[in-house]
Amino acid sequence: MDIPSGSPTAGRASRAPGMARRFLRSGQVRLGVGLVLATTAFALLGPLLTPFDPLRSVSMAYAPPDAAHPLGTDNLGRDVLSRLMAGGIHLAWMAPAAAILGVGSGAAIGMIAAFRGGIVDAVLMRTMDVLLAFPGILFALLFVSIVGPQPWLLILITAIALMPGCARVIRGATLPFTASEFVLWGRAVGLAPRRILVGEILPNVTSPLMVEFGIRLMLAVGLLASLSFIGYGIQAPTPDWGLMVSENRSGLSIQPLAVVAPIIFIVLYTVGGNLIAEGAARVIGRTEGKVR
């Protein structure tokens, strides 16, 4: 770092790691991170360990659980356990990818809007307002029917759906710092705006960013799974948790496990994201319950 000495930021460098440690000391955040990591590990390793081919019928449809198929079979007689193990991988990489992309771009827009102010602020935030007028699912439905259910498109659309809310929050979190001593100092000594944003402002909004990431991860999982469920996400016959719920709905009264098993994993994943958000919010002293 070649920041001139005597800057008002001296001694602040240790702050971000301290914050991370404080987050991880919170039981809620720990439980949330644990849940997300556990579901992700299951989803990533699962496809390698499936006892049966998740695409092949091995028995009659909706067979109840037995020794060979501990979770029974699904609507086409495929092993539910194998499909469960193979069906989380899309969610496991697409949801974090969308959340990182959405929170990253949203945070950048929010910080730039707050920092530049004036016309830049107005243009950026009114654009976010337009995006906010679409429920995420509507947006996704339209574009998936235009382009087709490509993974990159699903990620992009989910990220765009997550971006405006995040931009608003981060803009709000940035505003108090735009007139703070160290930003004024940075402007006065002629630091590049990028340097001020990344070096001075970013470390101060890491806490709301953490909360945002938790919420947006939860929303990304929900949106992607919902899209699979209504047939506009991952396509059959690929195993996918959201898709499994809709495929096996007609057999609910005979073989509820084929629906309940993927549901449990989706809930573990979203609850994990929400716990991270709530725990982080509590650590930084935002009131409980205002998370969404």
Added chain:
Amino acid sequence: MRTATRTSEVATTDAGRRRRRRGRFLLLRLLQGVLTLLVVSILIFVATQLLPGDVARVILGDAATPERLAALRVQLGLDLPVHQQYLNWLGGVLRGDPGQSLVTGRPVLDMVGVRLVNSLTLAGVAMLVMLPLALLAGVSAARRRGKLLDRLFLGTSMIANATPEFVIGSVLVVLLGTTVWPILPPVALLPTGQSPLMHLPSIALPVLTLVIAGGAYLARLVRVSFIDVMSSEYIQMAKLKGLSERRIVYRHALPNALGAVIPAASLVAAITIGGIVVVEYLFAYPGIGSLLLESIRSRDLPVIQAVVLIIAASYFILNFLADTLAGGRDRRA
């Protein structure tokens, strides 16, 4: 005496200035809202234009001659430049005539009308059930803050809050529709032309899904704002004055907590509108959400455009209300 009048004068001019500022703020917001909706309508039109598939060919089938295709395109106005088509469509929408369905040939308004009433009924009943329940749950939890009931409430509402609508709905179907205790119909099929209100058991599960999805969030907000109000100075003052707990809660705390909850309720209504597509699909409910999915599948552009515009507009307006009601100050600041 003099000072008293002086201060009241100052107060009135202050209040007047504040009212003027608030008026200007609302006017500005309204203008912004209209502009946003205009941009939204352009986006919807462009997006639907990009949908693959030639509309004329969809209607006439593969056997149609090029002449007939060309004639139909002229008839539908598809030969005009895109901006002309957009203006025609927008003019129609504003006059209350968003065109005709390409699939059934019926006016879009007729097709959307019934479905819209069904969806509004579903969302309306859900909100009517949700508001008192959320209020009751939030206040009860707040009054037992930190106790077992409160923690139980925080845990369950956190899980409900994190769970996507289709999962909540599916769990309800397992619990009350098919497997555990089948007392309610798992699908919400309605006889055509009959109000959902005549078939309350049929809509019970979709309503319950929306109530749980939105209510968990709302109840948490009620709890927080009630706790905020109860720890405020003037409630402490009322306690010191020796007012009864009942009187404090119902006459003083509750009305104030409600002030913070109303914008949130508007936000929850917006979330409910967003969730309606999935919930209607899950329960095969004949509303605009399922109409949207049907018309996307059959490439019925005018219907898609109308439904997306309705959902986006109501979603936007409710969000906008939430923003504006939040004390009249710009929440985005």
